[in-house]
Amino acid sequence: MNFGFTEEQELLRAEVRKFLDRNCPLDEVRKVAETPEGFSRQLWGRMAELGWVGLLLPEKHGGAGLGWVDLVVVLEEAGRSLLPSPLISSVLAGAAIALGGDSEQQSRWLPDLAAGTRIGTLAFQEGDGIDPAQTSLAGVTTDVGFRLTGEKLLVADASAADLFVVAFRASEASDALSLAVVPRDAPGLGVEPHISVDLTKPMGRVRFDAVEVSGADVLGPPGSGGELLQRLIDCGATAVTAELVGAAEAALALTVNYAKERVQFDSPIGRFQSVKHPLAEMYVDIESTRSLCYYAAWLLDENPSEAALAVSRAKALASERFPKLGIDVVQLHGGIGFTWEYDAHLYLKRAKWGRPAFGDADWHFERIVRLAAAAASAV
Amino acid sequence: MDFNLSPEEESFRDEVRAFLDENLPPKDERDFAAVAEFQRKVRERRWVGFSWPEEVGGGGGSVMQQVILKEEMAKRNAPSLGSCFMGLAWVGPGIIEYGTEEQKQRFIPDILDSKYQWCTGYSEPDSGSDLASLKCRCELQGDEYVVNGQKIWTSLAMWAKWMILLVRTETDVEVKHDGITCLLVEVDTPGITVRPIKNMAGNAIFAEVFFDDVRVPVENRLGEEGQGWRVTVSALAHERSSISEVYGLTRTLARIRELAKTCQRGGRPAEEDPHLRRRIAQADMRIEAMRLNGMRFLTKQLKGEPLGAETSINKLLRAQLEIEFGELALEIEGSLSVLGKGDEACPEDGHWQHVSLNWPELVIGGGTPNIQKNIIAERVLGLPKD
Structure with a gap:
């Protein structure tokens, strides 16, 4: 029995943290987030060299062949630094191809994704909600494959992406979904950046105006994409939770330091229970989310068909508690926490970004009720 | 990460499961006698005080074995390992760590057999969360301590034979945690009055306990005089695992x-x-x-x-x-x-x-x-x- 990390995983954590502390302090985060691309190509290249971008991908395609537990270590640290990067997006695109693609497709795309020379992302949402069943982007059958017409919203890192893993409906009558890999330069594909509240998490609207997709670009048999998409959404929920845990921990550390230094009523405010108690509650929420997230990641590696309930428990707690945590961080700082210059709002905005990503608390709570009932009756 | 048990751990788990299959009375047949019989068999296996050293009669179980035992028992909603709840939870561990040889021989076997109930005299009317501010007075007179004062929220006091009691042996101390001493006191000692308190659910589980010139032999002191706080903290530290x-x-x-x-x-x-x-x-x-x-x-x-x-x-x-x-x-x-x-x-x-x-x-x-x-x-x- 061991619910902890290996020595290698602890070393990986230390390495990522050291790298990001040195190369991506918060003033750098702010600078990078305000550039048109929203992330640093140079930093991305170095992360790819270090093997973090292709962490999950098979070694024969240039990846590190590691698992979700390892990735969670990297993502927690990325979250702690509020690193602006398309890491989660590209990991999910890679996972889509690794899980759903045939060997030709894997050889075609995975080496570039592992090397970071191409960036991928998942394009699945078309408005509010994350259910695969809500997909309406139409794919009309052609001689060679499909012609896609419609649009995707809230596509993470859309401006940076070279490859879009797109969910579409093969015909209007069918409830069968397919996933296709569409390159950015496909004729008829247009990207328009959204205006994001959290500048460190750029998103975009992707328009498909009769975009031709060859059958060779469709992952798995046409119509089989629903299950794969759901799996990717679970992967995404776990990834986002890991990042949120890291960010929340940094926000707590910032606030604890402030509470130790800020003197009012002749005492550091951290002596007052009205300050102590919300900080203790944050700690409880962070550690609990962390436990749930690690277990979800472990199941994604070891027994993915049983992971959904664990994923929902983790993401539900993160979505429920972390926006509140961000508000407390701002409030406990008083006036300074409300300024653009101080860093508190960066964490608050990150938590607000994470709340609906890959399912909000309500969506996951509803799934918990259904799956927990099924699990209980199976015993 | 690895949630699997080692082969040895698995075989211990199987042993516990087999024991429960054979000996755990069905839910609707758990009357007093059936539960007592179950607990006697658990005791025979040395699973009561399972974490305690073998030389005092404990089971000498490893941390992982304790977890497995607790978990399997909890999964089947088995009765507690013994009815001497506080004795097993913290009085016993306290005596094992701080008690004299004589105290160990006198109390540990009885706790393991759940012969009688222990209660815990810590809180006072003016010392709840701030327990170390406790005031219950205690003076050494010859070879006896004389206790005067009051305890409150003492669970099970009306049914307990013994009490683990915190008293103040010294008032002139810089740090309030010093000057506290731990005594083991028989509840029917003259001068002790137990008054049950009804809780808002309508049950009387806890009580007020009054001490009026209560004489406690000096050999019933647990740990050194003035060391009572440390004895308490370390004994309560055994109350941990929450998985079960x-x-x-x-x-x-x-x-x-x-x-x-x-x-x-x-x-x-x-x-x-x-x-x-x-x-x-x-x-x-x-x-x-x-x-x-x-x-x-x-x-x-x-x-x-x-x-x-x-x-x-x-x-x-x-x-x-x-x-x-x-x-x-x-x-x-x-x-x-x-x-x-x-x-x-x-x-x-x-x-x-x-x-x-x-x-x-x-x-x-x-x-x-x-x-x-x-x-x-x-x-x-x-x-x-x-």
């Missing part, structure tokens, strides 16, 4: 889900109400967080790292859950929730009304939630002490 508690919490939540199937809300089964569904999911999520937090703490223990104040995390989650269960069940019952035990129309004959009034026993006892938050803030986050 999860099974009880899971059972309670399952029962609430059943209730939600039978109760109506707005003309439909309560289980279809989105608000209640959300509450049920929140409880499920927190129970699982407790289980996994417990696994992380256990991993630390297995690596030989000391457990610190982080175990307060699960105490806080547990407190939230215990309070929420009663409230959630009453909301599911709706208008009928105002009825009490004995009324024909009251769902489940007042079970949830009782639950919703009885949580303080579990939530206040080992330190209130606010105290747990102070512990986290000061000892984990390093904020200045109040």
Whole structure:
């Protein structure tokens, strides 16, 4: 029995943290987030060299062949630094191809994704909600494959992406979904950046105006994409939770330091229970989310068909508690926490970004009720 | 990460399971005699005091074996290992660590056999959360201590034969934690008066205890004079693991889900109400967080790292859950929730009304939630002490 990390995983954590502390302090985060691309190509290249971008991908395609537990270590640290990067997006695109693609497709795309020379992302949402069943982007059958017409919203890192893993409906009558890999330069594909509240998490609207997709670009048999998409959404929920845990921990550390230094009523405010108690509650929420997230990641590696309930428990707690945590961080700082210059709002905005990503608390709570009932009756 | 048991651990688990298959009386046949017989057999296996050293009669079980034993027992909702709850939980460990040879021989076998009940005389009317401020006076006269003062919230005092008691042997101290001494006192000693206190659920579980020139032989002191605080802290530190508690919490939540199937809300089964569904999911999520937090703490223990104040995390989650269960069940019952035990129309004959009034026993006892938050803030986050 061991619910902890290996020595290698602890070393990986230390390495990522050291790298990001040195190369991506918060003033750098702010600078990078305000550039048109929203992330640093140079930093991305170095992360790819270090093997973090292709962490999950098979070694024969240039990846590190590691698992979700390892990735969670990297993502927690990325979250702690509020690193602006398309890491989660590209990991999910890679996972889509690794899980759903045939060997030709894997050889075609995975080496570039592992090397970071191409960036991928998942394009699945078309408005509010994350259910695969809500997909309406139409794919009309052609001689060679499909012609896609419609649009995707809230596509993470859309401006940076070279490859879009797109969910579409093969015909209007069918409830069968397919996933296709569409390159950015496909004729008829247009990207328009959204205006994001959290500048460190750029998103975009992707328009498909009769975009031709060859059958060779469709992952798995046409119509089989629903299950794969759901799996990717679970992967995404776990990834986002890991990042949120890291960010929340940094926000707590910032606030604890402030509470130790800020003197009012002749005492550091951290002596007052009205300050102590919300900080203790944050700690409880962070550690609990962390436990749930690690277990979800472990199941994604070891027994993915049983992971959904664990994923929902983790993401539900993160979505429920972390926006509140961000508000407390701002409030406990008083006036300074409300300024653009101080860093508190960066964490608050990150938590607000994470709340609906890959399912909000309500969506996951509803799934918990259904799956927990099924699990209980199976015993 | 690896949640599998080693082959040795697995064979121990199988041994426990086989024992339970053979000896655990069915739920509806657990009368006093059946439970006593079950506990006698558990004792024969040396699974009572399983973590205690073998030389005092304990089982010498490893940390992992203790966890497996507790977990398997909890999964099957087996009776407690012994009826001497406080003796097994902290008095015994305290005596093993600080007691004299004579005290060990006198008390440990009886605790292991649950011969009689122990109670715990810590809190006083003016010393609750701030326990170290306790004032119960104690003077050494010849070879006897003479105790005068009062204790309160002493659970089971009316049924206990012995009490572990904290008294103040010195008042002129710089730090209030010094000058406290721990005594082992027979409850029927002349000068002791026990007055039960009825709680808001209508039960008398705890009591006030008055001491009027109570004479305690000096050989009944546990640890050195003035060392009582340390004795207490280290004894209570044995009260840790929370993984097995999860099974009880899971059972309670399952029962609430059943209730939600039978109760109506707005003309439909309560289980279809989105608000209640959300509450049920929140409880499920927190129970699982407790289980996994417990696994992380256990991993630390297995690596030989000391457990610190982080175990307060699960105490806080547990407190939230215990309070929420009663409230959630009453909301599911709706208008009928105002009825009490004995009324024909009251769902489940007042079970949830009782639950919703009885949580303080579990939530206040080992330190209130606010105290747990102070512990986290000061000892984990390093904020200045109040």
